[in-house]
Amino acid sequence: MKEVYFDHNATTPIDPRVLEAMLPWLGALHGNPSSVHSFGQRSREAVEKARAEVAALLEIAEPTQVVFTSSGTEANNAVVLGAARSAGQGGRLVISAIEHPSIEASAVRLEEAGVEVVRVKPRSDGCVEPEAIESVLDERTFLVCLMLANNELGTLQPVREVAEGCRARGVPLLCDAVQAVGKIPVSAPELGVDYLVLGGHKFNAPAGAAAVWVRPGAVFEGFHLGGGQERNRRAGTENVAALVGLGAAAALAASEVGERGRRMAKLRDRFEGGLEGFADVVVHGAQAKRLPNTSHVALVGVSAESLMIRLDLDGFAVSAGAACSSGKVEPSRVLLALGVGELEALSSVRVSFGQGNDERQVDDLLGALGRHVGELRRLSVENTSGTRTD
Ligand SMILES: Cc1ncc(COP(=O)(O)O)c(C=O)c1O
Structure with missing residues (x-):
């Protein structure tokens, strides 16, 4: 059969061309990207090349604004919980009612800690109306979460319109683009969001490599503490092979x-x-x-x-x-x-x-x-x- x-x-399955790019980083000895010797520096170069490839796919001019994480879930959790921490008591979180569980569960966690969460329902066609989100923004709102493409339905959400409304009120917007990247063209600057999350295993890279683009000035506090990796935004030794795969998949997606x-x-x-x-x-x-x-x-x-x-x-x-x-x-x-x-x-x-x-x-x-x-x-x-x- x-x-x-x-x-x-x-x-998704790993694209054979992605696998080919990864293989040298799996078998042979390679250094820790934080090490100063040449083994380490070669790994560092590979990680930074991957970062540039991800930035190019999202049309981001400055690759250092891309933070690598281990999964879309980690990135979504870190943005939502980090924004809440920095907002302090008495804030409001606005999310669509059809966000991925990595956002919904973060919202539940915050609700349990006393944060007000407003869930905006979609229309029956699977899309949220921008006005429905704008109408619940207030001066206490510390973050809005709106995915670009829903994972169950595939419906595209009006992220650009919502971003405009959020910007006018000074409210940051997290766009979970995990399902969209690699399937449709995605330009982070054009969407006008403050955070954009993608995950490699949804577009023919391996699981274990994901990223969040953080607009300069936006708060980002990863949970991982220890080393100064990812410019002090996400500690932990990089998974070089997986990140090389993510970069290769991003380069292929950009052209295909x-x-x-x-x-x-x-x-x-x-x-x-x-x-x-x-x-x-x-x-x-x-x-x-x-x-x-x-x-x-x-x-x-x-x-x-x-x-x-x-x-x-x-x-x-x-x-x-x-x-x-x-x-x-x-x-x-x-x-x-x-x-x-x-x-x-x-x-x-x-x-x-x-x-x-x-x-x-x-x-x-x-x-x-x-x-x-x-x-x-x-x-x-x-x-x-x-x-x-x-
Ligand atoms: C829309 C969306 N966001 C986030 C995630 C979580 O990504 P990951 O599997 O990398 O944790 C998924 C995965 O199913 C998803 O579909």
């Missing part, structure tokens, strides 16, 4: 992002076009601007979890919109925030395309859905009508 991977918003986007959009449109032959299908966020690679669909009346398992047995990796916690399948927080009903949310699967996918694989997936969807709907009806109440 051939396995086909359609879960690129979860993680347009072509990749066109290819992904074709696959997504072919998939969604093929779904038109199915009854009761809802494409979440279809009316909004979306990432070219993401399709999140409800096959109403089908258990997404059962479907995902059946597809996995057929060799297809997709993601259920629902999350399993404590043995119970919970509907996606993001879909609920859009106003999607629980049952529809539990019928939703995310298909996220990547560089290795082709049209034949999309057609095979549609064929597999054709085999399973009708039967799962019948099973679901039988289960419901067979519910015993005695």
Whole structure:
């Protein structure tokens, strides 16, 4: 059985060209970038080259403004918690209701410590309205968090407009661009944000390498204490091989992002076009601007979890919109925030395309859905009508 991977918003395979760039930094002896001898200095050069490649991808003129971290999660946590620490008591944090858990959980942590958190709901198309964010900004607001592309839906958020409103009120804006970078062109200066986060493993670099661009003058306090790495902003010896991979992936993305986007959009449109032959299908966020690679669909009346398992047995990796916690399948927080009903949310699967996918694989997936969807709907009806109440 051939396995086909359609879960690129979860993680992506390392591009062979990225791996090739990394290999010399994995096998041979290399120095600590902080060491003054030539072993160390060669590693330092490699790290700084990667920094310049990441800066170039984001159109940032000064690479030293890029801080490397180990993950998007670490970068998001550090910005949110650091901003709260520097704001002191009595502040307000404004986030969208569809932010990634690394932002949402940081907000919950702050709420527990007495910080006021305002969560701004999106419209039913999966986009937040700029006015909805602007209307809750006040003089106590120390940070706004708005992602560029939602990880579940792929919907693009109006970051540039929100940044304008934030700037006018002197409120910093964190843009989590982890899902967007490498899939669409992203220019940090053009967006006008104060922090922009990206993660290597979402665009064909290894996990363990991520970055945050910090606008000069914006507060950034990493949690890691000790060495003076990253210009005293994030202590800890650099993962040179992973950072070299991140830099190589950034350089490739800078030249290939347009072509990749066109290819992904074709696959997504072919998939969604093929779904038109199915009854009761809802494409979440279809009316909004979306990432070219993401399709999140409800096959109403089908258990997404059962479907995902059946597809996995057929060799297809997709993601259920629902999350399993404590043995119970919970509907996606993001879909609920859009106003999607629980049952529809539990019928939703995310298909996220990547560089290795082709049209034949999309057609095979549609064929597999054709085999399973009708039967799962019948099973679901039988289960419901067979519910015993005695
Ligand atoms: C939108 C978004 N932000 C942040 C993250 C966290 O990134 P990492 O996996 O590097 O911790 C993810 C990963 O799923 C994401 O999709």
